Amino acid sequence: MIPESFNYHCPATIEEAIALASDHGDEAKYMSGGHSLIPMMKLRFATPAHVIDISRLEGLSYIKEEDGLLKIGGLTTEADLEYSELLAKKYPILIDVAKLIADPSVRNKATLGGNLAHGDSANDQPAVMLALRATIVATGPEGTGQASIDDFFHGFYMTALGPQDILTEIQIPVAGKGTGSAYHKIERKAGDYAASGVAVNLQIDGSGTCKEIGIGLTNVNPVPLRAQRSEDHLKGKKLTGDLILEAAKMAAEDCSPSADLRGSEAYKRSITRELTVRMINKALERAKANL
Amino acid sequence: MKKQITITINGEAFTREVESRLLLVHFIRDELGLTGTHIGCDTSNCGACTILIDGMSVKSCTTFAVQADGCEITTIEGVAQNGQFHALQEGFKEEHGLQCGFCTPGMIMRSIDMLNKNTNPTEEEIRWGISGNLCRCTGYVNIVKAIQYAAKKMAEPQETAEA
Numbered sequence: 001m002i003p004e005s006f007n008y009h010c011p012a013t014i015e016e017a018i019a020l021a022s023d024h025g026d027e028a029k030y031m032s033g034g035h036s037l038i039p040m041m042k043l044r045f046a047t048p049a050h051v052i053d054i055s056r057l058e059g060l061s062y063i064k065e066e067d068g069l070l071k072i073g074g075l076t077t078e079a080d081l082e083y084s085e086l087l088a089k090k091y092p093i094l095i096d097v098a099k100l101i102a103d104p105s106v107r108n109k110a111t112l113g114g115n116l117a118h119g120d121s122a123n124d125q126p127a128v129m130l131a132l133r134a135t136i137v138a139t140g141p142e143g144t145g146q147a148s149i150d151d152f153f154h155g156f157y158m159t160a161l162g163p164q165d166i167l168t169e170i171q172i173p174v175a176g177k178g179t180g181s182a183y184h185k186i187e188r189k190a191g192d193y194a195a196s197g198v199a200v201n202l203q204i205d206g207s208g209t210c211k212e213i214g215i216g217l218t219n220v221n222p223v224p225l226r227a228q229r230s231e232d233h234l235k236g237k238k239l240t241g242d243l244i245l246e247a248a249k250m251a252a253e254d255c256s257p258s259a260d261l262r263g264s265e266a267y268k269r270s271i272t273r274e275l276t277v278r279m280i281n282k283a284l285e286r287a288k289a290n291l
Numbered sequence: 292m293k294k295q296i297t298i299t300i301n302g303e304a305f306t307r308e309v310e311s312r313l314l315l316v317h318f319i320r321d322e323l324g325l326t327g328t329h330i331g332c333d334t335s336n337c338g339a340c341t342i343l344i345d346g347m348s349v350k351s352c353t354t355f356a357v358q359a360d361g362c363e364i365t366t367i368e369g370v371a372q373n374g375q376f377h378a379l380q381e382g383f384k385e386e387h388g389l390q391c392g393f394c395t396p397g398m399i400m401r402s403i404d405m406l407n408k409n410t411n412p413t414e415e416e417i418r419w420g421i422s423g424n425l426c427r428c429t430g431y432v433n434i435v436k437a438i439q440y441a442a443k444k445m446a447e448p449q450e451t452a453e454a
Contacts (some may be wrong), residue, residue: 038355104340
């Protein structure tokens with residue numbers, strides 16, 4: 001499959017990239033790893049006249065804790081996440097998710113920024129970022145701005161990013177004592193999109209009371225979904241088996257999965273409930289080990 | 292629409308004028324005649340086109356040649372050194388890791404990256420490690436054995452020239 005012809009640009013600086021995008025308007029598209037865009041171009045679902053390859057911009061690939069935040073550069077690859085010692089120690093959900101995205105060769109190219117900027121609720125990182133209450137930082141023609149992850153996803157392939165904005169950083173509150181997190185998805189085969197996926201990040205105190213909780217759902221809603229009612233049901237309480245099951249049922253009720261090759265609506269609600277139970281328990285187990 | 296690129300493949304630098312839309316796998320096979328890199332699904336699912344870009348396994352059907360400008364690429368043709376099989380090639384031979392052989396170059400390129408990152412993988416890690424490479428003969432049992440053979444061989448102390 002051969003894409004339509006296009007002009008390729010490989011700017012060295014972010015200013016140059018934004019200027020190119022501004023010059024070419026609607027005809028331009030940014031590309032980082034290209035593993036969402038190139039398949040779409042090969043199918044001619046996407047036919048940008050100008051592709052602006054931002055993968056060589058300096059200084060946008062890092063994982064660090066600074067000023068009370070975990071900061072991840074937009075061009076950090078999924079493989080960088082998978083092999084990060086810091087994440088393995090303190091943010092296991094990011095290892096869980098990275099290992100489940102596509103396959104190892106794709107993860108060598110695919111970036112976290114690209115995964116989020118693509119705005120596809122079938123992608124795994126959006127739910128994880130909802131659970132982690134991330135903030136998205138982007139630079140565009142008007143300068144640098146940020147958005148809460150709750151305001152970031154607007155619709156199918158639509159985000160808060162303007163066409164000339166480059167997602168430069170993902171910020172996540174530093175994981176404190178008693179924090180635990182987990183992600184899993186049900187897939188038909190390794191590397192498939194999720195039939196359903198559930199991300200949980202929570203914090204407990206010494207008495208086992210849930211101080212904070214974030215729950216994000218993958219591919220069971222037109223836009224990545226926060227299981228708000230489930231979170232509200234658990235926050236401030238001791239997490240018992242009954243309470244967790246009630247919260248999981250709420251998540252299954254509140255999402256809107258569509259029937260497709262990956263299963264019926266009822267099946268997807270059912271596995272959303274079960275995954276929610278399992279991920280809360282797994283996050284809780286990790287939180288207890290971290291008290 | 293054309294752009295001049297220089298790519299080093301298996302140690303040799305090639306400069307060509309290419310269309311931006313030329314896929315890297317087509318550059319390797321059609322421009323350079325290195326047909327050991329295969330095209331299977333053409334959709335980044337099967338891994339037959341896997342090569343190394345700067346040491347990392349990448350699916351060359353989902354990469355434009357222009358993206359690899361200035362990079363070092365290794366294909367299956369560059370894996371053997373001085374007429375000696377790479378440990379992975381030897382492993383696939385010794386453990387009957389191939390039947391029709393179509394997936395083999397991709398399997399080997401992927402496994403080189405995997406064993407560079409993890410010198411002693413478990414069977415489960417190997418299976419996840421090749422999860423983006425499909426063998427339609429379904430010969431996975433011997434492919435896993437071939438990779439285990441190579442991991443073991445690569446962990447052995449290397450013979451020095453003096454020895």
